[in-house]
Structure formats: structure tokens, C-alpha cells
Amino acid sequence: MPRPANPEVRSRLLSVGRDVVLGRGFNGCGVQDITEAAGVPKGSFYNYFESKESFAADILEDYWQSIEDRHGPILYDARVKPLARITKFFRGLTHDHGEANFAFGCLIGNLSLELSNGSEVTRSKLSAVLNRWESALSACLREAQERKELGGKQHADELAQILIEAYEGAVMRCKVEQSGNALDRFEKKVLPRLLV
Structure with missing residues (x-):
């Protein structure tokens, strides 16, 4: 048995x-x-x-859950202005990447590049994780609009997608260069231009 x-x-x-x-x-x-x-x-x-691909989906879930557990509460902290929460959230992610000397990239981006065309189970999990990330950012952006901290002409869901895409691109560049320069530019140049 x-x-x-x-x-x-x-x-x-x-x-x-x-x-x-x-x-x-x-x-x-x-x-x-x-x-x-x-x-x-x-x-x-x-x-x-069940398979190596189902393992990939499970490590993605585990990876994103650990991010939600450690950094997700930042996005819902009503004591902090919504746009400052978003900046703090990304700063926390960047700190995590810095702990590994920017050498490994993000599991979401890495597996997107490796498996999104070859594994439906992994592609589906990637999509679900990205949707959860977008949803959390969108809620914070909508609150910023309600508080008149962010212009009402911005579409919160689309802006959340752009933030993630810009961040993931910066993480990829950091992995190539093994430095935090691209993430520093994201925080100092990209965020201030998008969050207006």
C-alpha cells in the first residue's frame, strides 16, 4: 500500500x-x-x-502567494495614501530582487518566457496570477482616483497592466545586467510619470 x-x-x-x-x-x-x-x-x-508542468503552476502559485503575504497588505493600508502604497509595494518587490543581487529575475516573467506557448496549465496559472496582481493594483488606483490623488481620466485596470508590464521589463533588464539600475529607473522615472 x-x-x-x-x-x-x-x-x-x-x-x-x-x-x-x-x-x-x-x-x-x-x-x-x-x-x-x-x-x-x-x-x-x-x-x-501530476507532471513537471503542473509543478511549474504550483510553484507559481506558491511564489505569488508568498508575495501577497509579505507585500500585499501594503496595498490595503488605509493609513497610507494609495499612490504611496503602490510605490511602497514595488519597492518591496525590488528589495526582494536585490537580496538575490538581481541575478534570477521574477518567476512570473521567467516562466512566461519559457512556458506560455508550451504548457497550457502553466499559461493558465500565469494568467491567473497576473489577474490577481492587476486586481490588487487596480483597487488601489481606483481609491487614488476617489481621493483625487490620481486623475480620473486614467483607466485603473489598464494602468495596472502597464505598471506590471513596465516592472516586469525592468526586472528582466536587471537580470541581464545583474544590477538594480532598471528598477531604480522604474521607481524614479516611470512611476512618477504614470501615477499622475
Whole structure:
């Protein structure tokens, strides 16, 4: 009789596997690389994940949930003006990238480039994560409009999409240059021009 799945093993596979994928790319690592790094027998990987692509979707969910847990509350802090919250939110993300010396990029951007054409399950999860990110930013932008902090002619949903696209592009550039210059430009040049 098979042993029941162990939630701690699944959690370790997600956490360590995410780091492996960030460091080597999804196509640059195999299931064995992930299980070795997690200290788990290769055969047990499929007790927790239907396929490597479903694993990618699960690490995306885990990655975005960790961002929502750490930085998401910033966007809903009514003590801070909405546009300052958005700047603070992106600053928190940038700090995370700086902790890794800007070497790995963003899992959302990385997997978008690697898998959006080849894995429907991953593409679907990427779309869902981007929608959650957009929704959180849009709510904050609408509040800024209600408070007359942001011009009413801006379309909040579209502006949220533009902010994410600009940020992800800056993260990609930082990964190439292994410096925070592009994210510094995003915060000092792009945000002030868009959030008016």
C-alpha cells in the first residue's frame, strides 16, 4: 500500500524546487535536479505533482502567494495614501530582487518566457496570477482616483497592466545586467510619470 503524501515534503519540493527553477530555468533543470536539491527520491515527485508542468503552476502559485503575504497588505493600508502604497509595494518587490543581487529575475516573467506557448496549465496559472496582481493594483488606483490623488481620466485596470508590464521589463533588464539600475529607473522615472 502506498504511503500517504506528506505535506512537509510537498512544501519542501515547492520551496527548493522554485529556487532550482529560478537559478537554472525551467527547461534547464529536470525532475531529478529538483528532487535531489530537496532531498527527496525522484519517484516520489509524482506523488505530489501530476507532471513537471503542473509543478511549474504550483510553484507559481506558491511564489505569488508568498508575495501577497509579505507585500500585499501594503496595498490595503488605509493609513497610507494609495499612490504611496503602490510605490511602497514595488519597492518591496525590488528589495526582494536585490537580496538575490538581481541575478534570477521574477518567476512570473521567467516562466512566461519559457512556458506560455508550451504548457497550457502553466499559461493558465500565469494568467491567473497576473489577474490577481492587476486586481490588487487596480483597487488601489481606483481609491487614488476617489481621493483625487490620481486623475480620473486614467483607466485603473489598464494602468495596472502597464505598471506590471513596465516592472516586469525592468526586472528582466536587471537580470541581464545583474544590477538594480532598471528598477531604480522604474521607481524614479516611470512611476512618477504614470501615477499622475
